[in-house]
Amino acid sequence: MQTVRILRLFIAIGLTAFASLRAAPVDEARSALVAGIDEVSAALNAHPDRKDFIAVLDTLVEKHFAFATTTRLAVGPAWRDLSPEQQSRLTSLFGQLVIRTYADRITGESRPEIIYGKPLELKPGRIEIPTTTKTGGQSYSVAYRLELVPASNPARWRVYDVIGEGVSLIANYRAQFEPILNKSGAAGLIQTLETKLADASAR
DSSP states (O other): OHHHHHHHHHHHHHHHHHHHHHHHHHHHHHHHHHHHHHHHHHHHHHOOSHHHHHHHHHHHHHHHBOHHHHHHHHHGGGGGGSOHHHHHHHHHHHHHHHHHHHHHHHTTOOOOEEEEOOOEEEETTEEEEEEEEEETTEEEEEEEEEEEETTSSSOEEEEEEEEETTEEHHHHHHHHHHHHHHHHHHHHHHHHHHHHHHHHHHO
16 A cells, blocks of 8 residues: 555656646747737837838847748748748748738737737647737737747747637638749749738838
8 A cells, every 4th residue: 555655656746747847838938929029019119100110020020930930831832842042032021021011900009908828739849829919999819829949049939820810820821822832833922922022011
């Protein structure tokens, strides 16, 4: 009986330690998301003019967003057929386009209230954090997906997808990219993004 009790004690200690180890990445990802949103919100408050805000936001992209992953997933299977130069160009254009598109939607608005839900580990190195965003008297469901980017120095959790009211940013753009890639290939997609970016910048 004593042996059984000791065994149960070791199992309990082991499970507790395992749970603690598993919780650490979730806590780190949540802290990274909160810090990123706070920094972007502060930048918006300090630079209410759209052009100034975008200029500051461009400097925060590398710190908080994993656009290389976002672009790769949005392009889909065709990504592996692209040259390194095409991949780099698409990542740059897509990142700039997303920043300018979403800047249009938040510039001039008051800072929303964000309620963070329980993080979910999708797989090692990938975590989803649901939130409820309240602004203008309405509430919206927004989930952020983050990945751990070990190649950065230091390794950081960065956002690679945003799911608003069940609609994924990656899935949305992938549906737009696929027919362009099928018809015109990577060159056609690059040209399309260049045109969209020029239009967004002109606005």
